[in-house]
Amino acid sequence: MSQDLFKTAADEFAALVQSGKVSNEDQLKAYGWYKQATVGDVSTTRPSVLFVKETAKWDAWNERKGTSQADSKEEYIKYVNELKEKYK
Template sequence: MPSPAFEDAAKQAKNFQTLPEDEELLKLYGLFKQATLGDNQTDKPVLDMRARYKWMAWDENRGMPQVEAEIQYISYVQELASMYQ
């Protein structure tokens, strides 16, 4: 179950005034999925490139404990908030 700090960070990320760069969004996505669902157990998309990039961003965190992903996600949102808030 996500911590209140994680939930707050997720809300903050959704409310950035400016959209972060694609690479930043993918990192956020990957950490979020790892923190909430753990290791990626889905099949790698073949034709949908957007889904493939998201899949790869999540899969890069394979093996990372969910608690660690949550901590990294919170920290990364705080880092991005200084640029996009």
């Protein structure tokens, strides 16, 4: 899989988010795949529940724990393509 495909998917996702059409749930799922693809398993402690946004993002990332970065990139690209169809 090409790094170019991943970067293209990231750019396309950013454009979708800017359109204002993408739900928070879909954004969180994409965030989880993106972080797992670029960083790997989450290595920080879970934020306090008082920080709702940060906790949701951490949870979305942690759900992908154990998935390889290569597999996560493929899943991210696939998910962005699904979102492009959903929000066209």
